[in-house]
Amino acid sequence: MNDKNPIPTDEELTAYIDGELSEIEVSRIEALLGSNERVAARLEFLSQSSLAFKQAFEPLLAAAPKAELDAMLGIVPVAAKPAPVRSSRRGFLGALAACLVAGVVADRALMGIRNRVHAPDESSEWRAVVAEYIALYTADTLAGPSPSDDAQAEQLARLDDKLGLSLSPEAVSLPGIEFKRAQLLQYDDKPLAQIAYLDPETGPLALCIVRSDVGTKEPDVEGRHGMNVVYWSNATHAFMLIGRIPIDHMQELAEDVRKKTSA
Template sequence: MNVNPTDEQLVAYLDNQLDSEQRQRIDAAVAEDPMLGLRLQWLNRSSLPFKSAYDELVNQAPVDRMQAMLDTLPSATRPPLGRRRFLAAAAGLVVSGVLADRLFLSWQASQENDNWRQLVADYMVLYIPQTLDHLPNDEATQRSQLHTIETSLDLSLSPVQLALPRAEIKRAQILEYDGVPIAQITYLDPVHGPMALCITRSNSGSRHFVRERRHGMNIVYWAGMQHAWMLIGHNPAAELEAMATTLRGRLSA
């Protein structure tokens, strides 16, 4: 087992597919590295609702049509199992085929517009002040981390542009979900705790501020011609929007 487990190993850990020695190594690594614990919780929270999707598919199965087909079979060639069991098995085959693909694609499309904000909220709800307060915050470190974001998202960012009253920049990093890069600039507000400015690519056109709440946190999000932005934290919604206004003015200049 590597000192820094891969996502595949962490998923196997969550699925109870590791032996006791491998589990103990990951337990020890999580105890030593809080960020590894965040990764583990992130993977655990990122499961798609397959059960509810398949339940809906069973409800959509064309049972009447399959019953009619069954009734046309000569009695000698009918399956020996009862009709109820046969229909359930047939519905199961339908679920595993075209209808499953159709329902999943429908679910995926309905989530496309706001899924990245939900992913960020799932991640941010795990943060506490102790997650961030030990991180270096000198300007050289900030510029180095911001350079990674600039390269991934074709942006120009500086610590001065991102500065907010009271809140201190603690880390800038690139995350990735399903091949899509998401930048996260994390702040520590001494009054309200962790907050973050997150950025991803977008071609949906300019959008003014919209507010929402997820996991008890306030969110303000907006979009330009090439990027979508969101500011998330436990700060009051009006305060968060005032910060977003400041950031938008600087970053669009």
């Protein structure tokens, strides 16, 4: 694919689905749909987010034991926050909400039931959602030039305003790994910061941060979707570093970030 006809981002495909692109951009994407199977498959995946919630959950409800489900539904607010699909996609940076609606909503509903019954680590659910999203990333997702130091500082400043942090390019830099972008997402009505990087050997990785009142926790590790995760928290925020870098090196990178962000 040459630079004159680049692969569209998830945000561009979401805008195409919502009818928000110019005629020129529509023509460009439609030309790609006929010549690039990956773009066509990605559009089909994102388009599934337009399914009605009731329709999407019918197979799950039909397969569940009725007596158990009836008891559990009393504690799971499935319809507590109805919202238009378009609002959900755009509110969570397009692709993330599409991912949630098309592939994660049912899992999160079941996770919500289990969390309330078994009361596991309350921070595990947001890590699961982030892992689902990052698993979709490829090197092409983060292709293109990296932002300048000034642009990095500007992107990080927008995160600071919402999360009550003070992040600098130096504080979130990872040795030998390219900073690609910092963006603000949303999880359960709370701002979620995602700082994306591209490792030349293992591909995408991300540092994600949310507000948290679980208290200070030392770094721990886990595996999700074939990726390594190092997670920790301080008095006000929870952090996770996720990617396909070997776990020993991932722990070193996480410890470096932890020290710089707590200084």
